[in-house]
Each structure stands twice: as structure tokens, then as C-alpha cells.
Amino acid sequence: MSLPFQFGRPPPEQIPSQTSYEASSKPRVLIAGAGIGGLTLAILLKKAGVPFEVFERNRDVKQLDSVMALGAPIAPLLQQLGIYDDLVKIAKPLAEVNVITDDMEPVYTMNMDRLKEAPDLYDLLWKQVPRENIILGKSFHNFDQDKKSVLVRCTDASKYYCDILIGADGANSKVRENMYKSLEGTNVLSASDIAPLPYGYICLVGQTNVLDPEEFPDVKEEFCKDYFVVGTNSKYTWCTFITKKNTLCWMVIEFLDRAATKEDESFRHPNWGSQAAETMCNQVRDFKVPGGKDGKVHTLGDLIDRTPKDRISRIMLEEKLFSTWHSGRVALLGDACHKLIPSSGQGATSAMHDAVALANWIVSLESPSMVDVNNAFKEYQAERYPIAKEEFEQNQGFTNVLGKGIRSAITRSVLRWLPDSVWDGSLTKMVLVRPQASFLPLVEDKGTVELAPQPSLTKTLPIIKERALTKERAAKRSSVIAV
Ligand SMILES: Cc1cc2nc3c(=O)[nH]c(=O)nc-3n(C[C@H](O)[C@H](O)[C@H](O)COP(=O)(O)OP(=O)(O)OC[C@H]3O[C@@H](n4cnc5c(N)ncnc54)[C@H](O)[C@@H]3O)c2cc1C
Numbered sequence: 001m002s003l004p005f006q007f008g009r010p011p012p013e014q015i016p017s018q019t020s021y022e023a024s025s026k027p028r029v030l031i032a033g034a035g036i037g038g039l040t041l042a043i044l045l046k047k048a049g050v051p052f053e054v055f056e057r058n059r060d061v062k063q064l065d066s067v068m069a070l071g072a073p074i075a076p077l078l079q080q081l082g083i084y085d086d087l088v089k090i091a092k093p094l095a096e097v098n099v100i101t102d103d104m105e106p107v108y109t110m111n112m113d114r115l116k117e118a119p120d121l122y123d124l125l126w127k128q129v130p131r132e133n134i135i136l137g138k139s140f141h142n143f144d145q146d147k148k149s150v151l152v153r154c155t156d157a158s159k160y161y162c163d164i165l166i167g168a169d170g171a172n173s174k175v176r177e178n179m180y181k182s183l184e185g186t187n188v189l190s191a192s193d194i195a196p197l198p199y200g201y202i203c204l205v206g207q208t209n210v211l212d213p214e215e216f217p218d219v220k221e222e223f224c225k226d227y228f229v230v231g232t233n234s235k236y237t238w239c240t241f242i243t244k245k246n247t248l249c250w251m252v253i254e255f256l257d258r259a260a261t262k263e264d265e266s267f268r269h270p271n272w273g274s275q276a277a278e279t280m281c282n283q284v285r286d287f288k289v290p291g292g293k294d295g296k297v298h299t300l301g302d303l304i305d306r307t308p309k310d311r312i313s314r315i316m317l318e319e320k321l322f323s324t325w326h327s328g329r330v331a332l333l334g335d336a337c338h339k340l341i342p343s344s345g346q347g348a349t350s351a352m353h354d355a356v357a358l359a360n361w362i363v364s365l366e367s368p369s370m371v372d373v374n375n376a377f378k379e380y381q382a383e384r385y386p387i388a389k390e391e392f393e394q395n396q397g398f399t400n401v402l403g404k405g406i407r408s409a410i411t412r413s414v415l416r417w418l419p420d421s422v423w424d425g426s427l428t429k430m431v432l433v434r435p436q437a438s439f440l441p442l443v444e445d446k447g448t449v450e451l452a453p454q455p456s457l458t459k460t461l462p463i464i465k466e467r468a469l470t471k472e473r474a475a476k477r478s479s480v481i482a483v
Contacts, residue, residue: 026050027163027368030152032140032175034061037334037351038168039125042133043081044359048439053162054129055154057139057169063122065207065311067226067241067249069094069345070121072431072447074352079443080436083124090120092244095223099401099412102231104290104297108401108415110423121348140169142178143330147370150329163368165330166358168351171197171318173336179327190323201317201341202254204280206307210246216298218291219246227290228402230412237402238300240289250303251342252284253317255404277314317341319399321392325385326377328370333358338388343398346391346430356435357383357456363439364460364467383455387433394429439464 029045031038034056045052070091078084099107139155143165150165167175183189213220219242228239238252285301292298304312318339325337334351361376400411432452436442438460445451 025365025367027362027365027373028052028161029164029166029362030055030150030160030162031166031168032152033057033167033169033173033334033336034126034129034134034136035063035168035170035334035351036122036125036348037336037355038166039122039129040077040352040355041166041168041333041359043125043128044355044437045362046129046133047081047437048359048363050363052133053160054134055138055140055152056134056136057155059137061122061126061136064205064313064315065249065307066205066251066342067243067345068121068348070349072449073349073434075447076434076436076443076445077352077356080440081128083128086124087121090124090244092224092242093222095225097226097228098290099228099230099415100290102229102234102288104229104288107230107412108418111420111427140167140174143175145328145330163329164362164373167330167332167336168334168355169336171320171335171339173332175330176322176332176336179330179332180324183324183327188324188327192320193322193324197318197320197339199316199318200256201319202256202280202314203317203342204252204254204277204284204312204314206250206304206312207243208248208250208303208306209308211248211306213246215293216242216248216291217293218242219248225291229287229289230402230408231287235404236284236287238284238287238289240291240303242291248303248306250289250300250307252280252287252300253341253402254280274309277312278309280314281312319392319395321388323385325381326374329373331358331377331380338392340392340395341399343402344391344395344430346395350388350391353387353433353435354380354384356437357454360438360456360460363437364463379456379459387452390429394426397426 027050029041029050029052031041031052031054034042034054038054038056042052042054070087075084078087095111097110099110101107138158141153141155143153144151145165149161149163152160152162152165154160165175167173167179169175180189180193211219218225221242224242226239226241228237230237235255235257236252237255238250241249243249281304285299285304287300288297289300289303290297319341320339322332322337325332333354335347337354338350340347340350357380361380365372365376400408401415402408428449431447431449433454434445434447434451435454436445436457438457
């Protein structure tokens with residue numbers, strides 16, 4: 001099959017002299033994975049005129065029918081990309097998150113007025129990337145790299161050359177697996193990097209059809225009230241979120257007694273797929289959910305019955321922060337290097353932040369040489385790793401509030417008496433990072449919370465400005481010659 005765009009340089013012996021490696025200052029980038037992180041990087045590279053290709057293993061891109069909480073941290077970026085207003089149109093402002101017990105007793109209300117719920121963010125991003133730059137059904141298999149390029153092999157036996165390979169291929173990243181294999185015995189990897197991914201939770205998610213406001217009056221509200229219901233004597237916590245489309249996203253999290261890994265026995269049995277999702281639906285049907293008319297309490301069964309089967313998924317949730325994010329010409333972003341369970345709803349935002357930092361460094365590369373690329377990736381990780389670590393710890397705090405066991409019960413009882421200022425402090429931490437692309441016109445940051453430093457912006461901005469000046473001078477010179 002011939003591809004719409006044969007990516008990368010041909011093997012060295014076939015390179016025509018006029019397109020030699022040295023002649024091109026723009027690196028060719030291959031992104032494995034068209035998730036939120038991969039697409040964001042693709043959009044940024046497109047805007048910067050950097051040649052790129054995205055390989056997505058699925059033939060049909062479909063995200064989970066799950067809620068997506070977003071906020072100030074991605075507002076400046078979306079404004080730079082010109083899609084902020086489109087997001088606001090499809091998002092519902094979030095007023096508060098209520099943590100309650102399964103007897104519908106309030107535990108704590110978190111003021112969330114800086115966030116919005118937009119489950120359709122993915123579709124919005126998808127529309128921004130030219131279709132010819134995304135190859136669906138193309139699954140990354142492995143890579144080799146040397147000083148000159150990266151050779152990428154796909155599962156269909158096709159091969160591609162590129163200057164930079166980005167693993168945006170999610171929690172079970174094949175790019176990461178290959179990178180770590182190539183680093184075996186080098187002392188670069190931490191013990192935790194090598195350990196298998198721990199799965200501590202099973203998650204059932206779905207999105208209902210449009211709901212009748214008479215039965216579910218919350219859909220009429222301008223602001224979204226989210227509910228997290230903590231099962232007092234069960235291993236489940238469940239939550240509901242109203243969307244702008246008047247549908248309801250629901251999610252049930254089962255807390256496993258002990259973390260499992262893919263090597264465990266349970267993964268060798270066919271307990272995945274639609275049958276397993278149906279079984280879990282039956283297990284949780286009677287769980288109560290608030291938000292009915294005149295205080296009527298619905299059940300998860302009421303929501304499940306209003307959800308088409310193909311909009312229900314059962315997935316394993318894993319949580320891990322990797323400490324090695326790059327090697328040579330290859331780097332990871334998003335869930336591939338920091339996978340959070342969706343307690344604090346920061347995973348997508350964080351993947352987009354990675355993409356901004358990476359794009360800033362890729363666009364301002366002096367050359368696509370191994371040394372320059374490697375230095376850029378070092379800068380990328382130096383900026384993003386401490387932030388990802390902070391987010392990871394915050395997320396564990398949120399998971400504890402919703403979790404099981406004595407520690408979580410104590411946390412919830414303390415929460416009832418917590419002054420609002422403490423919660424405000426946590427929320428403030430979540431909005432400090434609001435990165436922008438240095439190669440696009442900067443937007444005014446209207447945030448009321450102090451902005452965290454963004455080295456990928458401050459260090460690359462002078463390079464971008466200098467390049468623009470040089471181009472301007474060259475243009476003036478050539479117009480003088482033309483005269
Ligand atoms: C139930 C749930 C609710 C969530 N809610 C929120 C929320 O409210 N707010 C928030 O910010 N985040 C939320 N998240 C987290 C967020 O969805 C993820 O962090 C984010 O989507 C990660 O994006 P990514 O691009 O890094 O990876 P992914 O979205 O996992 O994308 C990886 C892509 O790579 C592809 N791929 C995998 N292997 C290969 C291969 N070998 N070759 C080619 N392609 C490959 C996959 O098919 C996929 O398309 C939630 C997550 C879940 C599960």
C-alpha cells in the first residue's frame with residue numbers, strides 16, 4: 001500500500017544530494033499516538049512549519065465517553081491556537097465538586113469555579129491537524145537510532161526515518177518500552193522505571209443520551225455540579241458530571257485490594273471486553289446518585305439504562321511517574337511518562353503542557369543534530385518532570401479523599417472541618433502552570449494567580465526573535481537587490 005506521505009528521509013545511500021541532512025535545519029518529527037498529547041504537539045508543529053507525521057494504531061479514533069475537566073492552565077495555549085472560543089462553546093463551567101457518602105450525606109464541597117467540563121476536547125483538537133499528517137491503523141513497533149537519525153519500524157513491517165521520535169502512545173507506551181530496553185545496563189533507568197506498571201483500580205465509564213430536564217433538573221443549570229459518592233462499606237466510588245449537551249458522564253472506580261500488574265493471573269483470563277463491562281454494570285446498578293427532581297435519588301442503573309452500550313467502557317487504571325523521559329533523539333510525553341488516575345483530572349492538561357514545552361524546544365533547535373536534540377530534551381524534562389511530580393502527589397491526595405481504608409476515612413472526616421483557605425491553596429497550585437508557545441503570538445495572561453516560570457518560553461523566545469530579525473533583514477536585502 002502506498003502511503004499518502006512517505007515520512008522521513010530515505011536510507012542514507014538513497015538521499016539525493018540536494019535534500020541532504022545537513023541542508024535541512026528543520027527536524028522531521030514522527031509522533032507515535034494521536035491522543036490528546038500527540039495531537040497537541042502535531043497542531044503546534046503544524047503552526048511552526050515543522051514537518052511531522054502522526055502514527056495512530058487505531059483505525060478509528062475514539063476517546064472514552066468520559067468527562068474532561070479543564071481550566072485556566074490550558075486557556076492561554078488554546079487562545080494561541082485560536083480554539084479557545086470553540087472550547088468555551090462546548091464546555092460547561094464547573095461550579096463545585098461535592099463529595100458525599102452513599103447515604104447522600106455531604107462530606108465536603110470543593111469550589112471549582114476555575115474549571116470547565118468539556119468531554120469533546122479531543123474532537124476539537126482532531127479537527128486542527130491536517131488529515132494527511134495522521135496515518136490511522138499504523139502501529140509503532142520498535143526503533144533504532146544513531147547519530148544521524150531514528151529508524152522506526154511499524155507492526156506492518158514498514159520502515160521510516162526521522163530526526164525525532166516522540167512517544168505519545170499512552171500508559172503502555174511501546175516507544176518507552178523500546179527506549180528502556182535500549183538503556184538496559186546503562187544505569188540511566190531508576191528501579192521504579194523498570195518495575196511493571198501497577199494497576200490499582202478498575203474503572204467503568206459511560207455517557208448517557210440527552211436527559212429529560214424534568215427527571216434530571218441539574219441539566220438545566222448553567223453551572224455544572226459534580227458529585228463523587230464514596231461507598232462507605234464497599235470498594236467503589238462513583239461520580240457524575242453534567243455536560244453542555246445535557247448528557248451525563250458517569251464513572252465508577254473500583255479500588256483493588258492490592259495493585260495488580262500485567263504479569264498477574266487476572267490478565268491471563270478473558271475478563272475484559274463488553275461482557276465484563278456488562279457484569280460490572282450489573283454489580284453497581286443499585287448505587288444511589290443524587291440530582292433527581294425534588295431531591296429524588298436516582299441509581300446508577302437509571303443512568304446505565306440511558307447509556308448506549310457502545311458508550312460504556314471498562315478499563316484498568318494505572319498510576320506511575322517515570323523518571324526517564326528521553327534518550328538521544330527519542331522523547332516521551334503525556335501518559336507515556338506520567339500516568340495519573342483521573343482523581344484530580346489533570347492528565348490531559350499535563351499531556352498538553354508537555355507538548356508545548358517540547359514544541360518550543362523542537363522549533364528553536366539550531367540543527368537536528370543528536371547533540372542539539374538531546375540538549376533540547378534535557379531542557380524539556382528539567383522543566384516538566386518537577387511539575388509532573390507535583391501533579392502526581394496532588395493526584396494521590398485526591399485519590400485518598402475518594403479512597404478506601406482508615407487513612408481515607410480519617411482524611412474525609414478532617415476535610416469537613418478544613419478551612420476554605422486550605423482547599424483554595426490546593427486549587428491555586430493546580431493553576432500556576434499556564435504555558436505558551438514561544439513561536440506563536442503571545443496572549444495576555446489574565447490569570448489572577450501568579451504564573452510559574454516557563455523556561456521553555458523564556459529561553460527559546462530570544463532564539464525565535466533573533467530568527468525573525470534575521471529573516472526580516474534578509475528580506476530587506478533581497479528587496480534592495482531586486483530594486
Ligand atoms: C476515565 C478517565 C477520565 C479522565 N478525566 C480527565 C479529566 O477530567 N481531565 C484531564 O485532564 N484528564 C483526564 N483523564 C486523563 C486523560 O484522558 C489522559 O491523561 C490523556 O488523554 C493522556 O493523553 P496521551 O495523549 O498522553 O495518551 P492517550 O490518550 O492514551 O493516547 C495515546 C494514543 O496512542 C495510541 N497508541 C498506543 N500505542 C500505539 C502504537 N504502538 N502505535 C501507534 N499509536 C499507539 C493510542 O491508540 C492512543 O490514541 C481521564 C482519563 C480517564 C481514563
